[in-house]
Amino acid sequence: MFFRIKPSGGRRYLQIVENKRVDGKVRQVVRLTIGRIDELEASGQLARLLASGARHCEQMMLLSAMENEATTLSMRRFGAPLLFGRLWQESGIAAVFEELLAGRQFEFPVERAVFATVLHRIMVSGSDRACDKWLEDYDIPGTEELGLHHLYRAMAWLGEELPEAEQADATPFAPRTVKDLVEERLFARRHDLFTDLSVVFMDTTSLYFEGAGGETLGARGHSKDYRPQLAQMILGVVIDQDGRPICTEMWPGNTADVSVLVPVIDRLRSRFGITRVCVVADRGMISAATIAALEERGLEYVLGARERTDRIVREVVLADERPYIPLCLERAGGDETQLFIKEVKVAGKRYIVCRNEAVAIEEAETRRQVIAALDRQLTRGDKALIGNSAYRRFLRPVSDAKPGRKRKLFEIDAGKLAEEARFDGVFVLRSNARISPLQAVLRYRDLQNVERLFRVAKATMRTRPIYHSSDAAIRGHVFCSFLALILHQALDEKLRRAGKRVEWDDLLRDLDRLQHGEISQNGKRWQLRTEAGVAAATAFKAARIALPPRLQTPQQAVA
Numbered sequence: 001m002f003f004r005i006k007p008s009g010g011r012r013y014l015q016i017v018e019n020k021r022v023d024g025k026v027r028q029v030v031r032l033t034i035g036r037i038d039e040l041e042a043s044g045q046l047a048r049l050l051a052s053g054a055r056h057c058e059q060m061m062l063l064s065a066m067e068n069e070a071t072t073l074s075m076r077r078f079g080a081p082l083l084f085g086r087l088w089q090e091s092g093i094a095a096v097f098e099e100l101l102a103g104r105q106f107e108f109p110v111e112r113a114v115f116a117t118v119l120h121r122i123m124v125s126g127s128d129r130a131c132d133k134w135l136e137d138y139d140i141p142g143t144e145e146l147g148l149h150h151l152y153r154a155m156a157w158l159g160e161e162l163p164e165a166e167q168a169d170a171t172p173f174a175p176r177t178v179k180d181l182v183e184e185r186l187f188a189r190r191h192d193l194f195t196d197l198s199v200v201f202m203d204t205t206s207l208y209f210e211g212a213g214g215e216t217l218g219a220r221g222h223s224k225d226y227r228p229q230l231a232q233m234i235l236g237v238v239i240d241q242d243g244r245p246i247c248t249e250m251w252p253g254n255t256a257d258v259s260v261l262v263p264v265i266d267r268l269r270s271r272f273g274i275t276r277v278c279v280v281a282d283r284g285m286i287s288a289a290t291i292a293a294l295e296e297r298g299l300e301y302v303l304g305a306r307e308r309t310d311r312i313v314r315e316v317v318l319a320d321e322r323p324y325i326p327l328c329l330e331r332a333g334g335d336e337t338q339l340f341i342k343e344v345k346v347a348g349k350r351y352i353v354c355r356n357e358a359v360a361i362e363e364a365e366t367r368r369q370v371i372a373a374l375d376r377q378l379t380r381g382d383k384a385l386i387g388n389s390a391y392r393r394f395l396r397p398v399s400d401a402k403p404g405r406k407r408k409l410f411e412i413d414a415g416k417l418a419e420e421a422r423f424d425g426v427f428v429l430r431s432n433a434r435i436s437p438l439q440a441v442l443r444y445r446d447l448q449n450v451e452r453l454f455r456v457a458k459a460t461m462r463t464r465p466i467y468h469s470s471d472a473a474i475r476g477h478v479f480c481s482f483l484a485l486i487l488h489q490a491l492d493e494k495l496r497r498a499g500k501r502v503e504w505d506d507l508l509r510d511l512d513r514l515q516h517g518e519i520s521q522n523g524k525r526w527q528l529r530t531e532a533g534v535a536a537a538t539a540f541k542a543a544r545i546a547l548p549p550r551l552q553t554p555q556q557a558v559a
Contacts, residue, residue, distance in 0.1 A: 004028070005037060012037045014046070076139040078529075079514030079536055080123055085140075086545055087490045088115055092189040093483060096182055106153075112142040113154035114480065121484045123508055139516070152473060158182070159475025169270045171263040173251040177472070179479040180271070183247040186486075187272055190244070200246070200268065201239050201280045201447050202261065206253060207478065208232040214471040219253035235478060236260065237485070238268065241446065244489060246272070248482040250475055258287040265299065278302065278433050280443050291430070300433035302440050305351065307428050317351045317428060320344045324355065327438060329445075341437050352429040352437045360425025367420060370394070374412060394420075491539065498542040502535040510536035516548070527552040 004017045016032045040046040088094050097111040104110075119140065120131040132148040161167075162176045170176045208230040209218050218231035232253035238246045249264055261281060268274055279294060283304035294301050305313050324340035340355045374394060396413035431440050488504075495501060510533030519526045528551045532540065540547060 001031065006033070014040060075515045075517035077137055077512060077514065078139040078516050079511035079532070080119055080508075081138055081140045082545060083491075083511060083536075083539055083543060084119055084122060084487050085115070086543055087487045088118075091486060091490050092186055093182075093486070096185045096189070099185065100178065100181060104157075106157075108146065108150045108153075109142050110154050110157060112140070113146055113150050114158065114483070116140055116143050116146065117151055117154065117477075117480045118483045118487065121480050122487065123512065155473045155476030155480070156470060157472075157476065158479050159470075159472035159477075161472070169267050171249070171251075171260070171267055173255050173260065173263070174249065177475055179475060179482075180247070182479075184271055187246060200265075200274075200277060201241075202236060202264065203282060203447070204234055204236040204260070206232045207235055208253075209474075214469065214474045217250065217252055217471050217474055219255075221252075221254035222256075233474070233478075234260075236264065237482065238264070241443075243492075245482060245485050248479060250478060258290055261290050262293040262297075265294070266297075278435075278443070280447050282447060295432060300431075302429055302431045302433055302435075302443050304444065305428040305430045307423055307426060312346055312349075313351065313428050316346050317344045317353060318422060318426070320353070324353075325437075327441075329442070339441065341441060343437050350431055352431060352440050354427050354429070354441055356425040356427075358425070363424045364421065367417070367424075371412065371417070378411070491543070494542045495539065500538050500542055502538050506533075506535040507539055510534070511539075 001016055001018045004015045006013045006015050014034045014037045015030050016034065017028045018031055019026050020029050021027075034040065034049070035045075037046070040049075094111060094115070097114065101110055116135055117131055119138075120134055124130075124134065129148065131151060132146075135143055135146065158177070158179045160178045162178065162181070167176050169180075206221065206223050208223060208227045209232065214233075217233040219233075220228065221232060221234070222228075223230070223232055234251040234253060234255050236249040236251070238249070240246055247268070249260070249267075251260060261279070265277060265279055269277065278300040280302045281304070283306050291301070291303070305317075307313055307318065320342070322342055322344070324342045327339045327341055329337045329339060338357045340357065342353050344351045344353055371394060394412055394416050395410040396416070398411050429440055429444055433440060435443070514530055514532055514536055516527065516529035519528065527548070529548060531550070532547060537547075
C-alpha cells in the first residue's frame with residue numbers, strides 16, 4: 001500500500017491505495033480517502049497522522065528522531081581499530097604484552113596505550129602529543145581513560161633497559177631493553193612457521209630528531225635524510241626470507257653501517273637460536289673487516305660490491321671477458337626481467353656480475369640527456385657547472401686555452417663518458433654461499449623487501465617527529481613503528497592468500513571514513529554505521545571480519 005494524491009475538481013485528495021491483481025491485471029484499489037491535502041497540511045493532521053504511524057516502524061522512528069533536538073547522536077571511527085585490532089590479537093602481540101606486564105603494577109592499561117600509539121602510527125603518524133588528541137575520534141576499546149602522560153610512560157617502558165644479568169646479548173652500541181623481549185617472544189610464538197632463519201636481510205636508515213635526541217642516541221653522523229645539522233639515530237631492521245620482520249636495532253647517529261653487521265648477526269644467533277645463516281646486505285654494509293669476520297664465524301653471505309670504488313671489481317672483475325649467461329626472471333606483476341649473469345673468481349674470492357638490460361638502457365638515456373643539457377650550458381658559460389654534481393662528473397679542465405682570450409674552463413670528458421658506460425645496468429655481488437649464481441641474485445633481489453619496509457616506515461608510517469628526551473622513550477616510540485610494520489605485513493599476507501590487492505592509501509582512507517554511532521531517544525537506542533569503501537571491504541573480507549549491519553534497531557541490538 002502507498003499514499004496517492006488524486007486531483008478532482010481543482011482540489012487534491014490524499015488516498016491510501018493498494019495494488020491488487022484482478023483478472024490477471026494489476027489494478028489500484030482505493031482503501032481510504034483521508035481528505036483534502038491542503039486542509040490536512042493546514043491543520044497539522046497530516047503530520048500527526050504520519051508521526052503516529054511511525055511509532056510502529058523502527059526505521060521511521062529513527063528518521064523522526066534525527067529531527068528531534070532532544071535526540072543525542074555520537075559518531076566515532078571504528079574501521080582501523082577493528083581491522084588492526086584483530087591482527088594485533090592474531091599476531092600474538094597482545095598476548096606477549098600481557099605476559100611481560102604480569103608482574104608490573106601499572107595503574108593504566110599499558111598494552112592499550114601501545115596499541116593506540118601503533119594504530120596512530122599506521123593511520124596518520126606524528127608525535128605522541130598528536131596521538132593523545134587523535135584518540136578522541138576513534139573507538140578503541142580500553143583507551144577511554146588514557147592521557148598523554150600514559151603514552152609517554154608506555155614508550156619509556158618499551159625502551160627500558162633490562163637488569164645487568166640480562167645484558168649478555170647486548171651489542172657494543174646498544175643495551176638490551178624490554179622491546180627485545182617483545183621481539184624474542186613474538187618469534188617464539190611464530191617459530192612453527194619457520195624451519196630456521198637460514199636467510200636474513202638487513203638494512204639501515206637514519207632518523208633525525210627535533211630536539212637533542214636523548215642521552216646517547218642523538219649524535220651527528222652521515223644523514224640519509226640530508227639533514228646533517230640535526231642529531232640523529234640509526235635504525236636497522238632485520239627480516240626473514242618471507243618478508244616477516246624479526247627485530248629492530250637502534251644505535252647512536254654516528255655509528256657507521258659497516259661496523260654493525262657482525263655484532264647484529266652474533267646477537268641474532270644468540271637471541272633466536274640460529275644455526276645456519278646466509279647474510280644478505282647492501283654495499284653500504286661491506287668492509288674488509290666485515291667480510292673477514294663473517295668468514296671467521298663460518299657464515300655465508302651475499303653482499304653487494306662497490307663497482308666504482310673497489311679496485312679489484314673495477315679493474316679485474318668487470319674486465320673479465322668470459323661470456324654472460326642470459327636469464328629471464330619473473331617479476332611480481334607477471335612481467336619478466338632480462339638479466340645477463342657470469343661468475344668470476346679472483347684469488348679464491350667469488351664474484352657474480354649481473355647486467356640488467358632494461359636498466360642499462362634507462363641509465364644510458366639519462367646520461368645522454370644530462371650530456372645534451374651540459375653541452376647547451378657550455379655554450380652559455382661554464383663557471384657554474386662545477387657546482388652541479390650531475391654535470392661535474394663528466395667534465396675536465398681545459399689545459400690548452402690560448403692566452404689573451406676569454407678562457408673556456410671546462411669541457412666534456414669523453415673518457416669519463418666511456419668509463420661510466422661500463423657500469424650501465426651492472427651490479428656485482430660477492431658471495432661465499434654454496435648456491436648457484438641465480439640463487440644469489442634472487443636472494444639479493446629479495447633485499448628490496450627490506451627497502452620497501454623502510455619506505456613504508458618513513459612515508460606511510462612516518463616515525464618523526466620525535467620529541468622524547470630520554471633514550472628509553474625514544475626506543476619505545478621508534479619500536480611502535482616496527483610493530484606497525486608487523487601488522488602491515490600480516491595484512492599483506494592475508495590479502496595475498498585471498499588473491500586480493502589494495503592500495504595502502506586507499507585502505508587507510510576507507511578505514512578512516514568508516515564510522516559508527518548511536519542515536520538515543522526516549523530510552524531507545526539505534527546503532528548505525530557508514531558504508532564501507534571497496535578497499536576496506538576487501539581487507540575485512542581477507543581478514544574474515546564481519547561488519548555489523550548498517551542499522552541495528554533496539555530489538556536487534558538486544559538480541
